[in-house]
Amino acid sequence: MFLNPDTIVYKKTLSQCVQYLTLHERVGAMTCKIVLPDGRLDKDARRSFPTPWIALTHFLGLDRVFPESRIFGKYWYGYVDENKFLEVDALQGAFFMARRKVLDKVGWFTEDYFLDGEDIDLSWKIRHLGYKLIYYPSVKIMHIKKVAKKNLEKIARVKYVNNGVNSMETFYRKRMWKEYPLILNLLVVFGIRVIKVIRFMIILIK
Secondary structure (H helix, E strand, O other): OEEEEOOEEOOOHHHHHHHHHOOOEEEEEEEEEEEEEOOOEEEHHOOOOOOOOHHHHHHOOOOHHHOOOOOOOOOOOOOOOOOOOEOOOOOOOOOEEOOOOHHHHHHHOOOOOOOOHHHHHHHHHHHOOOOOEEEEEEEEEEEEEHHHOOOOHHHHHHHHHHHHHHHHHOOOOOOOOHHHHHHHHHHHHHHHHHHHHHHHHHHHHH
């Protein structure tokens, strides 16, 4: 069970998730509904793998403009009601309940990621072992997101963003590179590095 320190776990959340895993052998890992302090869904609770198209629509903000579109809203499954059970590609590390035997088979978290990306990489390994990952909204936790990050000095925020974007490139090179032609891969890596520059500039301006 992986759980962020900036979360509040409600009654019956853990027990019901354990019960669900016990009854469904082909489920390798699961998460519950994750809400923010204002009650909105933490969209990162359920994600698709960032293929070139899905990543493009996400970073262009098309999934925010057309959240219910199956073409543009795939990254956060915006076209699926947040209160419906859903088999997903990737879980968020804020609440990640997995079977011990599955973690042993896939090798737990990889050390290739310094910050961010390790949860989606672990999800990838579990999925490719043939297990399902489930979003289970019958129970929930609260995620008090980014509280620690807000108190960071500017130089620390730059390092944080830099590491996060580096994780994007690491995941793509490890898990997606062989699936697509070289020219597309190079465009994706170029796009990731553009994102790094943009986020760096935003921090400096603030």
